[in-house]
Every structure is written in C-alpha cells, then in structure tokens.
Amino acid sequence: MRQRVSILIPAFNSARTIGPLLDRIAVVASPHDWAHEVIVVNDGSRDGTWRALIEATRRHSALTAVDLARNCGQHSALFCGLTLARGDVVVMLDDDLQHQPEWIPSLVARLDAGHDAVFAHFPAVRHPWWRTPGSALVRWTDRHIFRAPSWLFVSSFRAIRREVADRMLERSSPTPYVRGLILSSSRAPANVDVPHSARLDSRSGYTPTRLASLAGRIVFAWAPGWVRVATAIALAVAAASMAGLFIAWAVNARPAWRAGFLWSAGLSILPVVGALLVEWTHCRRRPTFRPSWVIREIAGRPLQPRGCTRAVRAEQPSVVAGDDDLRVKPLDPPAPRP
Secondary structure, eight states, X not given: OXXXXXXXXXXXXXXXXXXXXXXXHHHHHTTSOEEEEEEEEEOSOSSSHHHHHHHHHTTOTTEEEEEESSOOOHHHHHHHHHHHOOOSEEEEOOSSSSBOGGGHHHHHHHHHTTOSEEEEEOSSOOOOTTHHHHHHHHXXXXXXXXXXXXXXXXXXXXXXEHHHHHHHHHSOOSSOOHHHHHHHHOSSEEEEEOOBOOOSSSOOSOOHHHHHHHHHHHHHTTSOHHHHHHHHHHHHHHHHHXXXXXXXXXXXXXXXXXXXXXXXXXXXXXXHHHHHHHHHHHTTSOOOOOOOOOEEEEEESOOOOSSOGGGBOSSOOEEEOSOTTOOOOOOOOOOXXX
C-alpha cells in the first residue's frame, strides 16, 4: 500500500507566497510514490490569501483550502488542519517560503528510519535579531514543561506519524500548543539538517509582544482558572513590592522597610511556582477539548474534521471548487482500539 502524506500549512497574509509554495510542493511530491494531500488553513488573512487559495485549487487537485471565520493563531490553525489530515504521515511547514518544501522527502525518510517525530534543524536561522530572546524563552518552556531533550532543535518545519497525530487529537486544549503536544506525544524524536531561507517579506507575524504572549500561554493556558487568578495577583503584588523596595532604597529608608518589601516580593512569587507545578501535571492528563475556531468555507478537495466535530458550525461548510461533482464526504468510522 502506498504511503499517504498530508502536508499541512497555516496561512496568514501570504497572498504573495502561498501560490509559489503550493507549486513547489506539487513538483516535490510528483516523483515520489505518495498518495499525498495538501491542507492550507487561512487564519483570518486580511489580504488576498483566500482568493489565491481558491485559484490554486483549480491547479492542484490534491489541495484542500480551509477559511476560518476569524484569526485564531498559528497553533489553532494547525490543529484545525490536523483534524482534517488523513495521511499516515503529517508534514507541517510555514507559508512564507522560509521552509523549503524540497526537504519534505528528507523528513519523511527519517520517519521511515524508525522515528515518530522529525524536526528540521536550521544550522543558520534567518530571523531578525529581536526574535532571539523570545525564541529562547519558548525553547526553555519546551524543555522544562514538555521535556524536550537538550539536543533536540524544535522547529515549525516537522513531520509526525499518524499515531502521534491521533494522540495530539486526544490531548488537546482550548488553546493548543502544537510543539508541546508533539513533544509529549512522541517517543523517538529526531532532527534533520535543513537550510533556512530568508523571508520574501521582511515583516513577521511573531512580534516581541506576541512571542512573550505565546510563552505565557504555553505556561498557563491549561492551568485551572483559580491558578491563573492567583498567579496574576502574585505577579501584581511582586511588582508592587519590588517598586516599593526601589523607592525605599532610593530614599534611604530603614533596613526593616527594605527587608519587608523584599520578603513580600519573594513570598508573592510562591503562587507562580505552584502554578508551574500544576501546569506540569495538568498538561499530561487529557483535558476537555473545546475548539477555538470556526470553519467558514472549504475549497477544493472536500474533507470533514475527525476527532472533534465541533470544530465546524452546525451547518454544512460550503465547498468552493471547480468540479460540480464534489461533495463533502462523511467521517471515516473510528478504528477499533486494541
């Protein structure tokens, strides 16, 4: 039986790059004995990305284009596409041509060598300098929360096996973090050295503020509500105490006052440590899945989500395609569990 490969791409304001990227993927996949599909999720783009995707569906029969009702973020868009993927292997890459699709066969070949998750390793990363601290913070959370090995380079250009994707679908949260879910759902990850290209557009969707927000969401998104409230109060008290300490030091206040501010700042950090411990345990048990996205349209090759039917609205998503005989197929019956 031929191996089925699903290629998953989240798209945001990529009208200039998504067409060339899909053309290059078609060239890459044609020489291989793959029954491949390409799923592109338009994450609320404000340019002509959706029009470019509709045009691309007329050139590529293996393409499914999904239009979300609003912008939900890269990880939610990826997870939405993951519910549609049917391949034995799922490959994920960005839409800005920094990830060269010509290296997809190398990732798939490394999976065939016995690994269940393969990440592209970029010896020379072509990112702006201001992204370095935020990326380092995200890598720290990967290692300390999701137990990523110290030698593993975790990137957004990756390939996973079907069983890893199924575990991810079972263990997601309202705000899914795809990197963490892959790390916690795989047993034998690996790297493949891949060159990193420069962006055609110098602007990046990950600003320093968004990187900091992503790191905070990684740490606290799955924690219970009372933990988030306690953490917010603790951080506010700690900030006020540190401000009081600096003021007391500046006006040469009594040492007892300085010690009091310092102790209050230190004690207020304890709930943050508790929240981290709760997150460490909470991310390893199965939470209730509540999708954060709504599919507005599906263009091209019609598919239906698996694992969570609430990802779409109650009515049938509309299908925009060149062929008149395209119909939305019913969900595949679930495979029997051993």
